[in-house]
Amino acid sequence: MNAEIIAVGSELLLGQIVNSNARFISQQLAGIGINVFFHTVVGDNPDRLKSAIEIAEKRSNLIILTGGLGPTKDDLTKETIARHLGKNLVMDQEALESIELYFKKGNRVMTENNKKQALVLEDSTILPNHHGMAPGMMVDNGNCVYMLLPGPPKEMEPMFLHFGTAALSKQVKTDEKIVSRVLRFFGIGEAALETEIIDLIEQQTNPTIAPLAADGECTLRLTAKHQDLQTAEGMLDEVEGNIRARVGQFIYGYDNTSLVAELMRVLKDKKLTIAAAESLTGGLFQQELTSVPGVSSVLKGGVVCYTNEVKEKVLGVKKDTIERHGVVSHECAKELAENVAALVSADIGISFTGVAGPDELEGKPVGTVYIGICIRGKQTVVEKLELGGSREANRSRSVKYGCYYLIKQLKESQKAN
Secondary structure, eight states: OEEEEEEEOHHHHTTSSOOHHHHHHHHHHHHTTOEEEEEEEEOSOHHHHHHHHHHHHTTOSEEEEESOOSSSTTOOHHHHHHHHHTOOEEEOHHHHHHHHHHHHHTTOOOOGGGGGGGEEETTOEEEOOSSSSSOEEEEEOSSOEEEEEOSSHHHHHHHIIIIIHHHHHTTOOOOOEEEEEEEEEOSSOHHHHHHHHHHHHHTOSSSEEEEEEETTEEEEEEEEEESSHHHHHHHHHHHHHHHHHHHGGGEEEETTOOHHHHHHHHHHHHTOOEEEEESTTTTHHHHHHHTSTTGGGTEEEEEEOOSHHHHHHTTOOOHHHHHHHOSSSHHHHHHHHHHHHHHTTOSEEEEEEEOOSSSOBTTBOTTEEEEEEEETTSOOEEEEEEOOSOHHHHHHHHHHHHHHHHHHHHHHHHHHO
16 A cells, blocks of 8 residues: 655645644554655645645555644635545534534534534544544545545544554555564764665665664664564564664664653663753753653752853852863863762762853864763763754754763663672
């Protein structure tokens, strides 16, 4: 089954919002063995939408449309599809009752045009919307399968996960089981990673290896197909083993995890607490930590020490250290990490000091960063980075490197014990 995703909405063409739906759906379809060869974006215009559908039908047998299911006049997706397929729109009573209940609970008056959201294509499979009002739907005309999904990601994603994938799996005519596994890398660039495993990529058939770079990280999606699920998993294990033998030191996790989530997992497993002293990152490390549920058992607190005065008076960095070495230094990072851990009685202290940009500081170029890591009972380690990106990229990558270095140290400590 080959798919095309058509995102409907003039706001996408105007750049007012990003088409994140296409990325999400493509990722999910890959996991159930459906190829996505085209992404299309079209505005709120029925003629142009009809043209996009006709083009898609010539090259795909699954068309997924997102957006245009709302109550206003410019929401024309299902009306256009209905005319194109010669089908009627009928009222879905369950969806209507759900919409009416939504307004009743909110103590709001339901206008007549909201009923439009409960209209569905006749003879279609209904995809319930538990996070909004307009249901999704899927219809098969024999030559092509059409799936209509709402535009807001908070509605579309759970609908697709809970109902869309199950409906599509019934359409995929194969006995093969499709298993995917994502390896997540940090500390190695996309080009370097590809160079190390280029022969594996060039020889791939089944399993397949698909590289992807994003936000300073790299991933490899491994996908295997076999009638026996256990055999497919074994095929992935073998390929992963070959990859680990070459670049295993850069793998930090699987699938949808992140560096901060992995750090939280390790800290929780070891029952360790952490505190942070942040200069150039300005609290970004702690912000990332607090985005993970359960952080209260790990994060004791921290200090945003942007000025020299705060570094000295709050965190106790020696004046002599700053005068002799500067704040962008190995020595300052060491004292910050040690002192913030002592300040709040944490097991671990981590510090970030450096030059985010756009200008040099203390004669150090933009992207110079020192990360101090103090683990109770162990010698403090300071890592130096030379990043050289934009201001925001330098701050973000510093946080990721901090997580990466700390995870690495904690795992090495575990091996040593």
